Amino acid sequence: MELMDIFELSLLLLLVICGISTCVSKNLMVSLIIFMAYSVIMSIIWALLQAPDLAITEAAVGAGISGVLMFLSLKKIRDIRRKEAEHET
DSSP: OOHHHHHHHHHHHHHHHHHHHHHHHHHHHHHHHHHHHHHHHHHHHHHHOOOOHHEEEEEEEIIIIIHHHHHHHHHHHHHHHHHHHHHHH
């Protein structure tokens, strides 16, 4: 088995681990960070498959724009929860 084969198999294993961890994690921030790592790993796999257009798109959209939008959504949810907690007291 060549070194590149081991690298590709380890990437696939990490991809599966990230996918399962994202679903299992109870902390939304941790799930979001793992999701972004999933996108980065997927973009590396696209590059190895000689599909640079898909690799760039996955990195930009998957880890970039989607991550930022989810971070902003998470911040809004926390702000709403904080305001509701202040009104209850």
